[in-house]
Amino acid sequence: MLKGIPSILPPELMKLLMEMGHGDELLIGDGNYPKFGQPAENVIRMDGHGIPEILDAVMQLIPLDPYVDNPTMLMAVLPDDPYVPTIWDDYRKIVNKYEAKGTREIQLEKPEFYERGTHAYAAIATSETALYANIILRKGVVVPK
Amino acid sequence: MLKGIPSILPPELMKLLMEMGHGDELLIGDGNYPKFGQPAENVIRMDGHGIPEILDAVMQLIPLDPYVDNPTMLMAVLPDDPYVPTIWDDYRKIVNKYEAKGTREIQLEKPEFYERGTHAYAAIATSETALYANIILRKGVVVPK
Amino acid sequence: MLKGIPSILPPELMKLLMEMGHGDELLIGDGNYPKFGQPAENVIRMDGHGIPEILDAVMQLIPLDPYVDNPTMLMAVLPDDPYVPTIWDDYRKIVNKYEAKGTREIQLEKPEFYERGTHAYAAIATSETALYANIILRKGVVVPK
Amino acid sequence: MLKGIPSILPPELMKLLMEMGHGDELLIGDGNYPKFGQPAENVIRMDGHGIPEILDAVMQLIPLDPYVDNPTMLMAVLPDDPYVPTIWDDYRKIVNKYEAKGTREIQLEKPEFYERGTHAYAAIATSETALYANIILRKGVVVPK
Amino acid sequence: MLKGIPSILPPELMKLLMEMGHGDELLIGDGNYPKFGQPAENVIRMDGHGIPEILDAVMQLIPLDPYVDNPTMLMAVLPDDPYVPTIWDDYRKIVNKYEAKGTREIQLEKPEFYERGTHAYAAIATSETALYANIILRKGVVVPK
Amino acid sequence: MLKGIPSILPPELMKLLMEMGHGDELLIGDGNYPKFGQPAENVIRMDGHGIPEILDAVMQLIPLDPYVDNPTMLMAVLPDDPYVPTIWDDYRKIVNKYEAKGTREIQLEKPEFYERGTHAYAAIATSETALYANIILRKGVVVPK
Amino acid sequence: MLKGIPSILPPELMKLLMEMGHGDELLIGDGNYPKFGQPAENVIRMDGHGIPEILDAVMQLIPLDPYVDNPTMLMAVLPDDPYVPTIWDDYRKIVNKYEAKGTREIQLEKPEFYERGTHAYAAIATSETALYANIILRKGVVVPK
Amino acid sequence: MLKGIPSILPPELMKLLMEMGHGDELLIGDGNYPKFGQPAENVIRMDGHGIPEILDAVMQLIPLDPYVDNPTMLMAVLPDDPYVPTIWDDYRKIVNKYEAKGTREIQLEKPEFYERGTHAYAAIATSETALYANIILRKGVVVPK
């Protein structure tokens, strides 16, 4: 643990977040997210945690990409599924705390989301049980003080 | 995730728990537990979790050693420290759910505890913030049905 | 060994089953299953065991994918082969114990089966001697209690 | 699988048995055998199998050391334990099939057995549930025809 | 060395032969066989040995594939080369000892042979000096007694 | 780079600082610090940097051990060396910014310092050119907010 | 550190610079340079340093390729961006000290620059904060005295 | 060092030369030969040596391929370059000592040479300073006495 760093973040994840540059993406998958949708390397397990608490910790450290329209990607609800993913509202509230422009999200169809996830620089495997909770974040530019 | 397995358990930890035999020990350290007190290998990070919720999941899977007097080891409070580690009561309640004979604990002096911890087969690094919360469990005999 | 976990399961397989997500597939091959039909990594050897006893242990832990028509894949009997794979009935009985909807199987032609097997997340190499005994399972969604 | 080779033997174990020379030892441990009593390398898991079926396969391939008095080592029953390890009779019958002079066993006290086990060239981790079932075999001289 | 196993076989080769399944192929190359014609992994060196003595040992352990017309592949003599590879007769005699149907060989043109060799599951590098002595074997189905 | 994290810190060093627990030590050596005085692993190179700027970044993240008298160790000036290490004053000023009790330093004789350095959990190799600039920090307890 | 070698250069970078031949390229990226634009291997971190001081050290050791028109590549300013990268003037001054013909630079569009960067033999990750500061150098022929 | 083996040859190179078969190629590059023209593996550094002395040692051990017209490949002088590579005469004299038919060389255009070099089984990195000194040798058939 370190002063001022959320204790929920594993050291290896911290290292990956620091290595990511402008435009590199981070995938946070739910508890049933398939291996075939993950990058071949840099998968960090955070079993027992839901996504919101992780998202909050990550957003304290990384800015979203201001140069693209949609730096946040969500998995679109299937056409015939009446489910309403209320967890997205939690995501929006969390991101709003750190980003003036908010999530500026886009919804990707399931196969497209999986395909995009495999190109992420890093991924976090969680135990989130909410449906359609998977999220991809595109890192912006960090400006040291 | 698997049916009936606590989702808090990382796959790698599950593998290590299965590999442990009768008399092998598991160390669960708090958020400030030093590296010099851990085994050289098989350290699983569970950042963001307290020890009680991990202990509860582990105790569902492993029995304590019935052949020794003290299959549970705690770190003794320093002589001049008035602190009362109430988390031990939580441990006792959790263990009692799974073990008829309870924790049958012993308190080890700090240096002895660190020394013992380095010989554990596996260790879990947590973010537990309670003081004197470190615990070592000695695995018993599993009898398949 | 652990309480409540079938002792037939190797720790490394347990780890892989936990890592698998929704839609990831598991290949269980017979004693003569070729290497060219297996995934490049994550092949667990279970020499000396037939497939039914392994299938029973695996099905206690993973649900089948409810979102596809055929979460179970078998290798189709060759057109001119009069052999009747009675072991399939064993498979159906075993799966029925754990899945209300049963195997909902499909038969894949031999080359297609091999091709599919190479994309499985994990494979088990057994000593099963029955013909046409190879099977692929597609994992569903685990919902923690 | 190969012609004439017991299908229960994993390829990696076969390799280790071939590498062993005169006087090298093989440990076969039960389902609760501790990691601290095993060699640091060359541990082969054979989950789901009892020791007798493994012993039978191994004895088809290796001779016992004829130059020592006790090429077979068993773990002695604790002084105050009335348990009678009938599995030893199974061992004796199996060994007698392959060795004219039989097991010529010696019983080692528990700590001595663990200590000796750590020096074995290879070890097999089984799911044997019988008590006092652990066994160490000392390989003899193979004379090619 | 083991009882009943030809002492010429290296432990690592034995392991590979056991891992091979129905349809997997084994390449045995002569002393000048190029690296570019070998598989990327699983190349076993048997320097100082000719191919016939190795072939004899291998054929004691693996059956040829009965489901294809040509489970044995030889490298065809170049069109304008008057050389007669008499070593092929040795191969035929050796194989006939173990296979009722014999080699049922096919000759592959040099480039095709090299191409096929790179897909073998394993290869043996020998010191054979006879010309056109390279051979590929396709493993059949092993039926345990 | 991350928001709020000094950009001078390499990701791998950040990971190591997070892994360190209470009582683990960090060695920061000058540009001529010998390999024989460093730990066998976890050596991070920060060529081109002096120690003060690194110390400042590190002290933003780790507390010093409040349970020992001397959580900071310096290398004592040789008895017959008139050199006055003014860089120590820089160290004291930097540490005072983050620690109410200051460095509470002790000076170790050269051989003792080297010996202690080999037991550090991590080391930083710098290009510091000031004499007697080597420093060892003993990490304290981090209390999450 | 070595006599006459800039102390800012990490040993591993020195090794890579020596391995590079005529026509091999070196990428020096700013603090937000993405991982997807870097080569898969040979990425050296030089956190806390700006590019000019690194460029100066590197140019002392490597000549630019005299056989191509543009041995230096810069990332072109986006069409609608009024930003003027004054750091390029620093680069030109530095290179002029070591190369009679100067940088002879070309500007590559952002996507082309990233694509080219992935083919570099080595890359340096810096903490440079100036915009459009990324640079690729193409090594020339070294003629020993 | 060994009796009768040129002491200039590194043990690792000797191993690679022995592994090469008929038709495998060896690249010997000059001191500025680029990494992008070398094979991904098996690059042996022989810093401080010119190519002729290495060529002489290598030619004592490997025959050139008698089945192709041009077992030796040189890098063609650029069309507008008046340079005459006199080192080629040295190569011819050296090869003539060991090969009755001489080098039977062909000149490859620069890009073609680099492309071919990447497919060599092994490469030697030298400090040769002569221009157009790079050479590729194609190994022939070794006939043991």
Place this chain on the structure above:
Amino acid sequence: MLKGIPSILPPELMKLLMEMGHGDELLIGDGNYPKFGQPAENVIRMDGHGIPEILDAVMQLIPLDPYVDNPTMLMAVLPDDPYVPTIWDDYRKIVNKYEAKGTREIQLEKPEFYERGTHAYAAIATSETALYANIILRKGVVVPK
């Protein structure tokens, strides 16, 4: 294979022989030589070969140490064993071909021989079946011509 190099020598062994210096020792063990008597690394398998043919090839390349009285070590016949190891005469004849002073052997008691073997720089595992055939060679000084 290479010109003038015995084809029986594996490339890896050749590399090890070249790496050995004055006073380094080579162990050649029979088919039942135990692993506990071998060095931890650098064990080359030469299954299917007897020791004399290997010894002849090795002696073509390495001189024996002229500075010690006994550069050749044999395993002494047990006191009560009437066996006469006639293979030693073969060894003496082979060595005499290459060494003017012959083997100048010494016999080591079994335990001493095993102990010494573990310190050898390299070992060869053969299929030699003669008794008391193990041999250790101490390399001398190679003088290049």
Place this chain on the structure above:
Amino acid sequence: MLKGIPSILPPELMKLLMEMGHGDELLIGDGNYPKFGQPAENVIRMDGHGIPEILDAVMQLIPLDPYVDNPTMLMAVLPDDPYVPTIWDDYRKIVNKYEAKGTREIQLEKPEFYERGTHAYAAIATSETALYANIILRKGVVVPK
């Protein structure tokens, strides 16, 4: 190759020289130097080179330790050996070019020299044929300009 760096130095050696600090030692052994006298890691082969040319290149880069009486160690001539190692004069001339105080050498008895060599941070294996040519250098303090 790099500008101003002796081309005889391998990149890996350059890296090791840069990593060495004050008091770390470098061993340069002759062509028959034994492996048991070398460090376990960091051995660089420079086959085909004598020691003087290497020493000259190394001394351009590293200073000798001014804080000890004997920063250079040579292997003492055996008591009854009339040989006069004239190569030492070459060493003294080379060192004098770079060190005002010269070699300030000490002679170590053979066993002591070997023992010391194993503790060197790095070693160079040469093809030097002169007797008593082995040398150990103790690195001093580098002061950047």
